[in-house]
Amino acid sequence: MDDSVANVSTGTETKGTATEVVDLPEHVIKIDRLTKRYGDVTAVDRLDLRVRKGEVFGLLGPNGAGKTTTILTLLGLIEPTSGTVRVLGMNPTKEAIKVKQRVGYVPDSVGFYPSMTGRENLRYTARLNGIKDAEDRIADALEQVGLTEAADRRTGGYSRGMLQRLGIADALVKNPQVMILDEPTIAIDPEGVKLVLDLIRRLRDERGMTVLLSSHLLYQVQEVCDRVGIFVRGRLVAVGSVEELSQRLAQGRTVTEIAVADDVDLAARRIAKLDSVQQVDREGDLIVAVCTADVRGKIAETLVGAGHTLLHLRQRSSHLDEIYHRYFHEQVN
Numbered sequence: 001m002d003d004s005v006a007n008v009s010t011g012t013e014t015k016g017t018a019t020e021v022v023d024l025p026e027h028v029i030k031i032d033r034l035t036k037r038y039g040d041v042t043a044v045d046r047l048d049l050r051v052r053k054g055e056v057f058g059l060l061g062p063n064g065a066g067k068t069t070t071i072l073t074l075l076g077l078i079e080p081t082s083g084t085v086r087v088l089g090m091n092p093t094k095e096a097i098k099v100k101q102r103v104g105y106v107p108d109s110v111g112f113y114p115s116m117t118g119r120e121n122l123r124y125t126a127r128l129n130g131i132k133d134a135e136d137r138i139a140d141a142l143e144q145v146g147l148t149e150a151a152d153r154r155t156g157g158y159s160r161g162m163l164q165r166l167g168i169a170d171a172l173v174k175n176p177q178v179m180i181l182d183e184p185t186i187a188i189d190p191e192g193v194k195l196v197l198d199l200i201r202r203l204r205d206e207r208g209m210t211v212l213l214s215s216h217l218l219y220q221v222q223e224v225c226d227r228v229g230i231f232v233r234g235r236l237v238a239v240g241s242v243e244e245l246s247q248r249l250a251q252g253r254t255v256t257e258i259a260v261a262d263d264v265d266l267a268a269r270r271i272a273k274l275d276s277v278q279q280v281d282r283e284g285d286l287i288v289a290v291c292t293a294d295v296r297g298k299i300a301e302t303l304v305g306a307g308h309t310l311l312h313l314r315q316r317s318s319h320l321d322e323i324y325h326r327y328f329h330e331q332v333n
């Protein structure tokens with residue numbers, strides 16, 4: 001672990017001053033001041049980012065935030081307007097073929113020849129990439145993604161989740177050091193999502209692979225990402241582990257929700273009088289208290305002691321969705 005810290009405003013890792021970007025040998029993706037414009041639209045705006053070897057990094061943001069543009073730049077498929085990009089030390093614009101050999105890419109919608117089987121499609125990819133004696137690798141990739149049984153069926157009959165996993169197998173055949181997945185869990189059922197997330201975890205833990213994934217489905221990827229970067233309108237507004245971002249946002253405050261079966265207004269007034277309760281709001285029949293300490297015990301004692309029937313008492317956690325919306329709203333406003 002290095003002694004650098006995440007710089008929230010730029011998303012870079014910095015040491016000493018906030019502007020000094022540190023380069024470490026374990027950084028396999030390095031992006032400095034990347035800007036991409038399409039006419040008047042700035043898709044990516046002065047992006048700085050470092051991704052370490054062996055980490056799962058989630059690029060999160062709403063549609064149009066610039067995630068795909070960033071990914072395509074890393075793959076050498078889009079040329080930056082300005083700034084520099086390095087993947088495994090290579091410049092993707094100038095060394096696109098070498099980057100392609102060492103970086104697996106799974107787009108959000110993976111296309112295969114429907115009349116060919118899963119295995120035949122992977123053989124085709126192996127041939128295109130000049131991989132000889134690929135049978136073992138193909139079998140291993142199919143095994144990794146849980147498609148061994150379906151391998152000899154035509155992909156025209158595969159579900160969306162199976163195609164997504166075949167897409168990952170297709171990238172694995174190249175034995176890549178870095179895997180880039182664009183919206184890997186989109187439009188697949190919960191069981192399929194679990195399989196994909198388990199697989200991502202295994203690639204990191206068992207093969208030391210670096211994984212960069214993009215998503216706007218925050219709940220789904222939260223558990224698998226070591227760090228996330230929140231992308232809004234082409235800019236990275238926050239970087240860190242989910243826990244770090246949550247702590248930064250909470251700033252020592254907790255939010256408690258309460259429901260009673262009787263006089264909600266009276267209960268809210270009683271809660272507002274307690275020490276450590278900063279603010280009390282109503283969300284329908286729910287009372288929401290912003291507190292500077294965990295006062296759930298005190299709230300329960302007060303309400304029950306005053307004769308209220310307590311139906312619900314819960315401390316809200318800053319899960320990724322909340323974190324993301326808070327950062328997003330701060331940025332927009």
Ligand SMILES: Nc1ncnc2c1ncn2[C@@H]1O[C@H](COP(=O)(O)OP(=O)(O)OP(=O)(O)O)[C@@H](O)[C@H]1O
Pocket residue numbers: 038041042043044061062063064065066067068069070216
């Ligand atoms: N080839 C293009 N020509 C013009 N504008 C583009 C082009 N590609 C992307 N954009 C614009 O750049 C911005 C960022 O798009 P991008 O696809 O990178 O976002 P995204 O975060 O990946 O969104 P999504 O989740 O919808 O794919 C959007 O405003 C988009 O309309």
